[in-house]
Amino acid sequence: MITECTSIKEFAQGGQKKVFLAEHPKFGKVVIKKGLIKSFTSLERIKREVKLLDELDSEYYPKQYHFNIDFKTNEFEIVEEYIEGSTLRDNLHIFYNNPSEIFSLLDLLIDGLSLIWDKNVVHRDLKPENIILRPNMKPCIIDLGIARFLDLESLTKTISPVGPCTPIYASSEQLTNNKNSIDLRTDFFALVVIALELYLGQHPFNESGSKYSIMENILRNNYIVENENVNQNKQMSELALKVLHTQPYMRFRNYSLFKEFLKTYL
Amino acid sequence: MKIYHQTGFRYNWNIESFEKGVGDGLIFSPINIDSDKLISFKEKMKQVSFLDPQLYLLNEAKGSLDTYPYFPGNLKPDFSTPDLDNSQDELAKLCVDYQIENDFEYLVIPTRYHADNPTNYFLDSTDFFVDPFCEYLKEIKNSKKVLLSAIIKTVMLTDDEKKNEVLNWITGHQNIDGVYIIFENNFTSKQIKDFDYLLNVLRFIKILKMNQLEVHIGYCNTEALLYSIAMPDSVTIGSYENLRSFGIKRFQDLENAPMRGPNARLYSSFLLQWVDYVYIQAMEKLITNYEDFFDDSEFKPLMFKPDFKWHFAKAEPYKHYFFVFDKQIKQLPELQSDRIFYVKQTIKEALNLFKIIENNVLLDNDSDGSHLSTWFNVINAFEKEI
Ligand SMILES: Nc1ncnc2c1ncn2[C@@H]1O[C@H](COP(=O)(O)OP(=O)(O)O)[C@@H](O)[C@H]1O
Ligand SMILES: [Mg+2]
Numbered sequence: 001m002i003t004e005c006t007s008i009k010e011f012a013q014g015g016q017k018k019v020f021l022a023e024h025p026k027f028g029k030v031v032i033k034k035g036l037i038k039s040f041t042s043l044e045r046i047k048r049e050v051k052l053l054d055e056l057d058s059e060y061y062p063k064q065y066h067f068n069i070d071f072k073t074n075e076f077e078i079v080e081e082y083i084e085g086s087t088l089r090d091n092l093h094i095f096y097n098n099p100s101e102i103f104s105l106l107d108l109l110i111d112g113l114s115l116i117w118d119k120n121v122v123h124r125d126l127k128p129e130n131i132i133l134r135p136n137m138k139p140c141i142i143d144l145g146i147a148r149f150l151d152l153e154s155l156t157k158t159i160s161p162v163g164p165c166t167p168i169y170a171s172s173e174q175l176t177n178n179k180n181s182i183d184l185r186t187d188f189f190a191l192v193v194i195a196l197e198l199y200l201g202q203h204p205f206n207e208s209g210s211k212y213s214i215m216e217n218i219l220r221n222n223y224i225v226e227n228e229n230v231n232q233n234k235q236m237s238e239l240a241l242k243v244l245h246t247q248p249y250m251r252f253r254n255y256s257l258f259k260e261f262l263k264t265y266l
Numbered sequence: 267m268k269i270y271h272q273t274g275f276r277y278n279w280n281i282e283s284f285e286k287g288v289g290d291g292l293i294f295s296p297i298n299i300d301s302d303k304l305i306s307f308k309e310k311m312k313q314v315s316f317l318d319p320q321l322y323l324l325n326e327a328k329g330s331l332d333t334y335p336y337f338p339g340n341l342k343p344d345f346s347t348p349d350l351d352n353s354q355d356e357l358a359k360l361c362v363d364y365q366i367e368n369d370f371e372y373l374v375i376p377t378r379y380h381a382d383n384p385t386n387y388f389l390d391s392t393d394f395f396v397d398p399f400c401e402y403l404k405e406i407k408n409s410k411k412v413l414l415s416a417i418i419k420t421v422m423l424t425d426d427e428k429k430n431e432v433l434n435w436i437t438g439h440q441n442i443d444g445v446y447i448i449f450e451n452n453f454t455s456k457q458i459k460d461f462d463y464l465l466n467v468l469r470f471i472k473i474l475k476m477n478q479l480e481v482h483i484g485y486c487n488t489e490a491l492l493y494s495i496a497m498p499d500s501v502t503i504g505s506y507e508n509l510r511s512f513g514i515k516r517f518q519d520l521e522n523a524p525m526r527g528p529n530a531r532l533y534s535s536f537l538l539q540w541v542d543y544v545y546i547q548a549m550e551k552l553i554t555n556y557e558d559f560f561d562d563s564e565f566k567p568l569m570f571k572p573d574f575k576w577h578f579a580k581a582e583p584y585k586h587y588f589f590v591f592d593k594q595i596k597q598l599p600e601l602q603s604d605r606i607f608y609v610k611q612t613i614k615e616a617l618n619l620f621k622i623i624e625n626n627v628l629l630d631n632d633s634d635g636s637h638l639s640t641w642f643n644v645i646n647a648f649e650k651e652i
Binding site: 117173181182183184185247248249250253254257 | 388389430431433434435436437438440473476477478479
């Protein structure tokens with residue numbers, strides 16, 4: 001599969017893997033991802049989730065053409081559909097100080113994520129870099145299927161490769177490696193951090209002048225809902241109040257309740 | 267708020283009361299009711315009731331538990347070490363099928379009991395009970411509401427880490443509609459008088475309700491009234507004390523141990539207490555109109571006849587309690603703030619009545635109002651947090 005592709009360029013390299021844009025004779029533009037799995041939970045689980053990804057046939061995810069793990073070297077390789085558009089990180093301005101756009105985006109993201117949540121899979125690494133906005137503004141969720149194969153040590157490395165100011169979207173149960181408490185409510189937390197960052201143009205757990213790092217602020221549940229440039233907004237604050245809690249049981253229990261809440265403002 | 271009969275040894279008392287309109291339904295007890303017998307019960311009664319599967323000790327065949335098709339010992343001889351073969355799927359299927367055959371109001375997912383929960387208790391419970399049940403329910407496209415049973419130990423109320431763990435576990439299941447929750451009761455007094463414990467129970471219920479789960483509380487005594495202010499969906503009435511306070515003893519096969527019966531008691535909705543009959547006899551001598559401290563019911567005339575022989579195993583005081591407590595629960599206001607006010611008022615009035623009684627008749631602290639001041643304070647503390 002990979003040998004049939006001609007490489008075009010390498011994307012900015014993250015902590016865990018290499019990402020290339022390439023051309024495949026049959027599928028056209030594809031993205032190739034390669035990397036090393038340092039340690040993973042269970043083979044059964046990986047197999048199950050890879051199968052799920054193969055079966056996912058939705059606009060919300062790139063199609064997966066190929067997934068392989070070489071168990072001698074623990075290297076994985078993925079070939080997936082290339083998604084036109086640009087990441088949410090590059091489109092922050094569209095959502096800045098714009099609650100109704102943000103709520104519509106959340107609504108779409110939840111529809112997309114519900115496909116994996118229904119199968120008991122959690123994304124675990126939602127962030128603006130992992131959401132691509134297509135030219136028609138529909139979001140596409142990428143980078144699924146890696147984070148959950150990693151143990152916490154490698155995950156924290158992905159989360160904070162550089163230092164205190166790198167944005168973190170992980171909930172406290174991820175940061176404290178409370179594995180049993182990780183479920184779709186972990187993704188809810190990340191979604192609302194993203195939402196507030198879009199609204200404020202600033203990471204909500206990164207208050208300027210705070211003596212704590214983002215990670216510490218998340219663990220202390222210390223966040224902002226307004227800053228010098230953007231005033232507090234009722235629906236954004238309420239969203240934060242419903243979801244930004246250290247304990248998952250304080251957040252929405254399921255995505256229907258989350259969607260119901262969004263609907264009251266849409 | 268509904269009120270279910272927590273059934274046990276004398277389940278016919280509950281059924282007789284229910285047939286006279288007392289209580290909204292029953293929670294059936296396999297150790298006391300033969301499987302076939304339960305199947306033959308009236309549909310109308312079962313459709314408003316549910317089953318407690320009672321797999322607390324998994325393979326301990328107390329009473330008639332082993333007449334149930336899902337009883338683990340009937341699946342394979344040694345079920346003590348549930349290795350992850352297919353037996354849990356088989357168990358789930360049989361247990362669900364049995365409940366569906368009876369057309370109960372809810373389907374209940376069982377839970378296990380340990381004196382000290384092992385570290386993997388919740389993960390194991392998910393693997394062993396919750397997931398197999400939910401998968402089978404999905405497979406058969408079940409449309410009945412599903413309750414997860416959970417025993418809440420005192421440490422799960424007092425220790426933050428344990429509390430968070432159990433709450434995250436309960437609320438983490440997407441395919442349940444509610445919980446059948448049992449607060450383990452290790453208190454030595456007849457009424458619960460522990461401020462922190464009671465406040466934490468209220469908080470616990472509140473969080474489950476915030477998560478939009480139905481909350482059905484089993485094994486309630488009079489404190490059901492106090493719990494009502496956290497707005498659960500149902501509480502229970504039960505006859506003997508072991509149905510009004512959960513202890514695992516009820517499910518252990520200690521059959522031949524001689525049971526020393528407790529003194530007979532009578533519940534008063536005015537006093538919010540069960541009063542030992544020896545004090546009722548003293549009241550008769552020392553307080554005019556002493557009968558007014560107790561509620562009217564069809565059983566009252568009989569019980570207050572001079573020749574009534576008080577005995578804890580007699581039906582009348584319990585049937586009286588079912589009737590009176592059911593009525594008392596039904597009188598609670600719907601709105602939480604009104605309900606809180608109402609319960610506080612009732613407590614104050616009860617305290618006043620106790621003052622009058624104790625001018626002439628001194629009561630011990632299992633018959634007096636010594637639990638009521640704690641209850642009052644708990645309500646005040648809870649009210650502040652709403
Ligand atoms: N299927 C895809 N289509 C278009 N761009 C992609 C695709 N997958 C990844 N990218 C780009 O590559 C970047 C890194 O890919 P990602 O899978 O998120 O790896 P990392 O683990 O380094 O975050 C993304 O932020 C995005 O810009
Ligand atoms: Mg990424």
